[in-house]
Amino acid sequence: MKSTSLKISKVPDEGYNMDIFIDRKDTEYIYRQIYKHYKSLILNRKIKTGEKLPSKRKLAQDLDISINSVSNAYEQLLAEGYIYTKERKGYYVENLEKFINDNVADENQFPDYLKEKKPYKNNWLSLSHINTDPSLFPFDKWMKYQQKAIIEFKHNLAKIPHYKGAYVVRRTIAEMVAKTRGVICEPEQIIIGTGTQSLIQKLISTQPKNIKVAIEDPGYVRMFALLKKLNVNILPISLDSKGIDFKKIKAADPDFTILTPSHQFPTGIIMPISRRIEILNWISTRENQYIIEDDYDSEFKYGTDNIPSLQGLDKSNSIIYCGSFSKTLLPSFRISYMILPPKLLELYQSNYNDWNENNSLNLYALHYFIKNGDYTKHIKKLNQHYSKKREILITELQNRFKNNIQINDIPAGLHIVVSIFTKKTYNQILVDANKRKLEIYTIERFILSEQKEQKNNHEVKLVIGFASIDIKDIKKAVNELYTIIY
Amino acid sequence: MKSTSLKISKVPDEGYNMDIFIDRKDTEYIYRQIYKHYKSLILNRKIKTGEKLPSKRKLAQDLDISINSVSNAYEQLLAEGYIYTKERKGYYVENLEKFINDNVADENQFPDYLKEKKPYKNNWLSLSHINTDPSLFPFDKWMKYQQKAIIEFKHNLAKIPHYKGAYVVRRTIAEMVAKTRGVICEPEQIIIGTGTQSLIQKLISTQPKNIKVAIEDPGYVRMFALLKKLNVNILPISLDSKGIDFKKIKAADPDFTILTPSHQFPTGIIMPISRRIEILNWISTRENQYIIEDDYDSEFKYGTDNIPSLQGLDKSNSIIYCGSFSKTLLPSFRISYMILPPKLLELYQSNYNDWNENNSLNLYALHYFIKNGDYTKHIKKLNQHYSKKREILITELQNRFKNNIQINDIPAGLHIVVSIFTKKTYNQILVDANKRKLEIYTIERFILSEQKEQKNNHEVKLVIGFASIDIKDIKKAVNELYTIIY
Numbered sequence: 001m002k003s004t005s006l007k008i009s010k011v012p013d014e015g016y017n018m019d020i021f022i023d024r025k026d027t028e029y030i031y032r033q034i035y036k037h038y039k040s041l042i043l044n045r046k047i048k049t050g051e052k053l054p055s056k057r058k059l060a061q062d063l064d065i066s067i068n069s070v071s072n073a074y075e076q077l078l079a080e081g082y083i084y085t086k087e088r089k090g091y092y093v094e095n096l097e098k099f100i101n102d103n104v105a106d107e108n109q110f111p112d113y114l115k116e117k118k119p120y121k122n123n124w125l126s127l128s129h130i131n132t133d134p135s136l137f138p139f140d141k142w143m144k145y146q147q148k149a150i151i152e153f154k155h156n157l158a159k160i161p162h163y164k165g166a167y168v169v170r171r172t173i174a175e176m177v178a179k180t181r182g183v184i185c186e187p188e189q190i191i192i193g194t195g196t197q198s199l200i201q202k203l204i205s206t207q208p209k210n211i212k213v214a215i216e217d218p219g220y221v222r223m224f225a226l227l228k229k230l231n232v233n234i235l236p237i238s239l240d241s242k243g244i245d246f247k248k249i250k251a252a253d254p255d256f257t258i259l260t261p262s263h264q265f266p267t268g269i270i271m272p273i274s275r276r277i278e279i280l281n282w283i284s285t286r287e288n289q290y291i292i293e294d295d296y297d298s299e300f301k302y303g304t305d306n307i308p309s310l311q312g313l314d315k316s317n318s319i320i321y322c323g324s325f326s327k328t329l330l331p332s333f334r335i336s337y338m339i340l341p342p343k344l345l346e347l348y349q350s351n352y353n354d355w356n357e358n359n360s361l362n363l364y365a366l367h368y369f370i371k372n373g374d375y376t377k378h379i380k381k382l383n384q385h386y387s388k389k390r391e392i393l394i395t396e397l398q399n400r401f402k403n404n405i406q407i408n409d410i411p412a413g414l415h416i417v418v419s420i421f422t423k424k425t426y427n428q429i430l431v432d433a434n435k436r437k438l439e440i441y442t443i444e445r446f447i448l449s450e451q452k453e454q455k456n457n458h459e460v461k462l463v464i465g466f467a468s469i470d471i472k473d474i475k476k477a478v479n480e481l482y483t484i485i486y
Numbered sequence: 487m488k489s490t491s492l493k494i495s496k497v498p499d500e501g502y503n504m505d506i507f508i509d510r511k512d513t514e515y516i517y518r519q520i521y522k523h524y525k526s527l528i529l530n531r532k533i534k535t536g537e538k539l540p541s542k543r544k545l546a547q548d549l550d551i552s553i554n555s556v557s558n559a560y561e562q563l564l565a566e567g568y569i570y571t572k573e574r575k576g577y578y579v580e581n582l583e584k585f586i587n588d589n590v591a592d593e594n595q596f597p598d599y600l601k602e603k604k605p606y607k608n609n610w611l612s613l614s615h616i617n618t619d620p621s622l623f624p625f626d627k628w629m630k631y632q633q634k635a636i637i638e639f640k641h642n643l644a645k646i647p648h649y650k651g652a653y654v655v656r657r658t659i660a661e662m663v664a665k666t667r668g669v670i671c672e673p674e675q676i677i678i679g680t681g682t683q684s685l686i687q688k689l690i691s692t693q694p695k696n697i698k699v700a701i702e703d704p705g706y707v708r709m710f711a712l713l714k715k716l717n718v719n720i721l722p723i724s725l726d727s728k729g730i731d732f733k734k735i736k737a738a739d740p741d742f743t744i745l746t747p748s749h750q751f752p753t754g755i756i757m758p759i760s761r762r763i764e765i766l767n768w769i770s771t772r773e774n775q776y777i778i779e780d781d782y783d784s785e786f787k788y789g790t791d792n793i794p795s796l797q798g799l800d801k802s803n804s805i806i807y808c809g810s811f812s813k814t815l816l817p818s819f820r821i822s823y824m825i826l827p828p829k830l831l832e833l834y835q836s837n838y839n840d841w842n843e844n845n846s847l848n849l850y851a852l853h854y855f856i857k858n859g860d861y862t863k864h865i866k867k868l869n870q871h872y873s874k875k876r877e878i879l880i881t882e883l884q885n886r887f888k889n890n891i892q893i894n895d896i897p898a899g900l901h902i903v904v905s906i907f908t909k910k911t912y913n914q915i916l917v918d919a920n921k922r923k924l925e926i927y928t929i930e931r932f933i934l935s936e937q938k939e940q941k942n943n944h945e946v947k948l949v950i951g952f953a954s955i956d957i958k959d960i961k962k963a964v965n966e967l968y969t970i971i972y
Contacts (some may be wrong), residue, residue: 111677161820195841332642358820398962
């Protein structure tokens, strides 16, 4: 068939003079062409309100197309409200207000400064404490367990998930943390979420405004940023050799205190039992005040067993335990959990029982992964791997920096803190690291109090992660670091 | 080896009189038994602060165990801070405050009323609009694309994901919504999140307190619940035949207006172009005021094409477009997105650039699923399937209820609204439905204004979903409904 161009003549009740061009070679359906043609005529007020469109039969004849094409076009115009129909009479143009925007030039270009830059830090060497090593993750097992979940829990996958995460998954986590961390809880107390931050954010949002929240300083800078956005009074509390300064906590008397007792971030201090007892004795006497125990990397201990959690020692229902699979599995899986004492649980439930952020397939896979012993095996493998990396890193640092470095050798976690003798400032180091494409974090980044301490002029402290770097690149990275610092 | 029970005699510098029992048949490692023994003695103050522990060699000899076992036990006690060491002298008991909790009986049983009930509504017939049908979902394809993602994006899976979701996924979504919904945007403007609610919650949280937020009434009751928790003035706005009442919107002059123009929830009204123009003309003259277009089920249209989005018609950067994969894929995947105008994007970025809630593996699978045409195919298949179910449902309702039912036959979405002549109240219907295990929602649930309208005494309106019910069960469900209503 050839394409048809038609000047529709104006005849009573049969529409207007107007050019319509059907391109049969166009990939667009004919009905869409007719639809667009009339839509444009109507929006541009080339056909007036109340005017009748040509009958389907007439237009089909004139254009040499099927009535079906015209019918589909008219149905779409009708559904969108460009035309209305009078039974057995035909289709008429709707009464539309003049569309202001139609005459506005599209000057609202997307601004350049909001454009995203190329992937950040590609091909850099990384001594970051943030990312992990995907090479050891048993993706095959994970996929196998997803398959199993698709078979066993198919019906549940079609539902909006439980707001705390599926019960069976929480039960598995409860059993696991009882064994590995001494945490005592019911599956009901566990809230699974996409990150410790988002869980704590929701918890805090159930509290009255302007509550006092204490946080370790130096500490977790992202948590600090989060708290700044909430309506709370943030109290950064300094550390002594045993972790957070207990006298200062007692004096500040915060409603919530966020701690990392298993491995203080970033200093690495493992809070000794003496400080734990002080804190637990104190909190057990405080009504409606809580400790948030952020157990972000407790699974990594080289040479000793895990340190039992604070939560397991507490009998006053004052500890909120937070765990995460970001470092033991993958950070991109976004699986964390928070274990609430009954009082806070009740409050959480009444506020967030229609909130759903967990991918069920992911959680069911986790369930099987733990149940079948793969999680324990994987952590053991990771510990061996990271222990080796850690030793190599420490050896390389000592060989290269010799007497100019002091390594705070706490055999835990995925990073170490070192003091290096140098006259360079933190800023100079970061500028030079940037030039040489080495990702490295200084302790300065984690100092939360407004007035950052004056740097000792002959020393810098660095937080050096070893999780993401390849073993073969460690020596190179240490050499780069040396070049940057001297 | 036999088990060893030993009375350690007190000798100078060699520790205390105390019973220690090593059970070699125990599954617990010997070093853990020694560790636990001393931990308990120290916590219970059976050994005093500053006392020396037996030397490793002496204890190993006395118990007939390896020095290694003693060494491991002492290392763990040291790591947890129960003991300290003086170089070349030995191990000494730390100075611990008396632990109050240690004498507290564990009376804090988990309260019964917080226990979770058995899975809700198992084996019910469901005419709910909420859940979907998993039977058609191509899990095999999804798994294949996850596998592909593991190979292609492995390195990214070990990183904390981009706070908006990976760029490549957003680019794919941008291309798709341009084609299917006429939405015009850059990938930078897309924020991927775990639900429309959580995205809107974050967006609103970047706004000043007490802003006015208008919402359709009847409308999305979960959104209403969410807004109530935020510090906003909620304005429920009633509907007329074209959707939200424009005069009321104009009079209320809200900062944000949440609309479902493609298929009003729950009434099903498709907002005609005349109302769209009114709203767009109005919003284009308002500074810092926005429309949130919630396109929750626009993919389902029976008989017509998709209705183009409001966002695509807008040239004043006043529309926030929200889309979701909950109904087209699975609600348990938790993938939604929000497309922000530049001004709001900037605000969002400065508030949430360290927020991460997306499972990357899931998003990369989505990327391939769309890119390879599977998404379009799947929606087509769903439309055919749901269209069939919908027809059967309508036929069965008409056959059973005859002149007692009026069906608001808008060929779109995954639910219909019907009016049924009956003297039963909404409450009576829900009580009886509960008894007969039929999941059904009445319009009353979605009426948001404080003073619920008086029910017309001879009529009830029901929101009947057809996504989750099996075709073979439709007749049975309709019969149940009839029995419940009469």
